[in-house]
Amino acid sequence: MKILVLVKYSLDVAEIRVEPSTHALRMTGVPERFGDLDKGALQAAVELAQTCDATVEVLCFGPPAARAALKDLLAIGADEATVVDDPYGGAADGAVVARVLEAAIEKRGPFDLIICGFASDDGYSHQTGPRLAERLGLPLVSYACRIGLDDGVLVAERDLEEGLESVSVRLPAIVSVAEEAFVARPVTLLQAMKAQKKPTNTWEMQADLGLDKDALTQSASRSSVLTTEGIVVERQGRVLKAMELSEMADRLIDWLVAEQVLVQQGGA
Amino acid sequence: MMAGVLVWSETLELERELLGQAIRVCGQSPGKVSLFVDHDLDEAGLASFGANGADVVYVADAPVTSPAGWVDGLEAVIARTKPTLVLIGATKNGMEVAARLSERLQAAYGAWAVGIDVEPGDGAVTARCSLYAGSAMVSYRFAGALTVLTVAQGVFDKAELAGHIPRSESLPFPRTEDGVSVTGHAAEKTGGDRVGQARMVVDIGRGVKDLETVRPLAGLLEAQLGCSRPVSSDRDWLPDWLGLSGAKIKAELCLTIGISGAIQHVVGIRDSRLIAAVNNDENAPIFTQCDFGVVADLDQFVPVLISRLQQRGARVSDLAR
Secondary structure, three states: OEEEEEEOEEEOHHHOEEOOOOOOEEOOOOOEEEOHHHHHHHHHHHHHHHOOOOEEEEEEEEOHHHHHHHHHHHHHOOOEEEEEEOOOOOOOOHHHHHHHHHHHHHHHOOOOEEEEEOOOOOOOOOOHHHHHHHHHOOOEEEEEEEEEEEOOEEEEEEEEOOEEEEEEEEOOEEEEEOOOOOOOOOOOHHHHHHHHOOOEEEEOHHHHHOOOHHHHHHHHOOEEEEEEEEOOOOOOOEEEOOOOHHHHHHHHHHHHHHOOOEEEOOOO | OOOOEEEEOOOHHHHHHHHHHHHHHHOOOOOOEEEEEOOOOOHHHHHHHHHHOOOEEEEEOOOOOOHHHHHHHHHHHHHHHOOOEEEEEOOHHHHHHHHHHHHHOOOEEEOOEEEEEEOOOOOOEEEEEEEHHHOEEEEEEEOOOOEEEEEOOOOOOOOOOOOOOOEEEEEOOOOOOOOOEEEEEEEOOOOOOOOOOOOEEEEEOOOOOOHHHHHHHHHHOOOEEEEOHHHHHHHOOOOOOEOOOOEOOOOOEEEEEOOOOOHHHHOOOOOOOEEEEEEOOOOOHHHHOOOEEEEOOHHHHHHHHHHHHHHOOEEEOOOOO
């Protein structure tokens, strides 16, 4: 059995700062990494593989820096990893990404099971699993928080707003995993050493997948960005420190009274 | 030129809000808003969708239980009505449906729209969408015959039209046989009132070690308790968390206790009128995003705040209730 895990090398959005006067985004120095959700998808695959003699591959459409970080994923338990170089600098349309991944999946596959996170940490548009389900004609189990295999049938629980939904589907299939449902364990030194010997592949879109960037953009991309700006919410921003606790409590209450959130009965 | 808007959500409240935005987008071209529903409607139900702005309601001829099925139904409506724009409620199933639909029909796609316009000249759809977990806003211009947008709850307002009765049509459509069978449901555990509509909120983070520290404070402030995602998932104290993947509040006051202020959490509280923060780390990002901050150990400060509120006879104003 072959399992493929799709991962994204994404921006750490918590580190994006906004220039207050211009609302410009300060993107330089914002770290990139494989997100927790991506590592969670891999963890889900590794746990499943232990129950059923399966191999686990990782596929990433990402920047050159992702190649070095692949060792982390191999240490978690992937057997082989492939990066397709992203000539769009992380800004490709979701429809474009789906076509690149589809081509790479067809070249590496076929796979019995494809697992990804329900969304990326930075884009957060929840597209990749659903788009691939349509393109590959495979069933999708989205937002899965538990998965298991029972005689070639995938059984899973979906973590939806109103509760858990139990589903089953015959393989091959695609699964997107829910937030925090699977958490990769810290890697041991032995795992890290073994990872050094595992195979990695670096592919180019054009040379290895036969996809021309301009032609692909032309045929798949349906949106153009007009403007991007950071969100600045104006706040009063007064902060008290190094004072008596009762003094700070009183000033907080005074402020809440002044803002008409609280009323005071019988004066101070 | 405006060829019409199709609306679908699995939740009623979102359907109503999306219909409101659909009639605003259609503007001067009435009669162009259609709604897809997967359940039978009585006359009152149909009339209520009319009052919210629907001109035609397409009713699935048999129940739909899977995202693939909703995509099939929407595809059938689109084939009939040829809309310019599809608005889909951004529930989890809704997000799957929207992305599948745009891939299947090679339509333009935008997630988390908060502003939508149709250009008067060529009818192109433009939208402002939330980006980078809510740190930024991106404006897109979409190309092609069809654009699919997802919209979260609470972004747009419902409309109320008097005496607007829509037409309803039964919609037969072929179903994708994807082999996924639903074998059971387990309802989410719920703990009292949901936090989404609350006017006063005490929002607790991982810094809070014991729920009993903050419960009396929430009581005095007549506040609902909210929390960050880790508190909800690790400690099982509260079912609802605030933030990107959880509830988003528009409170009068959100008092955060032990919240560090990561953007993934702040997007859930930043539409509140006032934000106050208590945290022992003066470098915590929450202090750059609040109106009033107190740098203090919460286990020491919260009891003092409670006793001062009591001693001063401070109560929640009618305005904040």
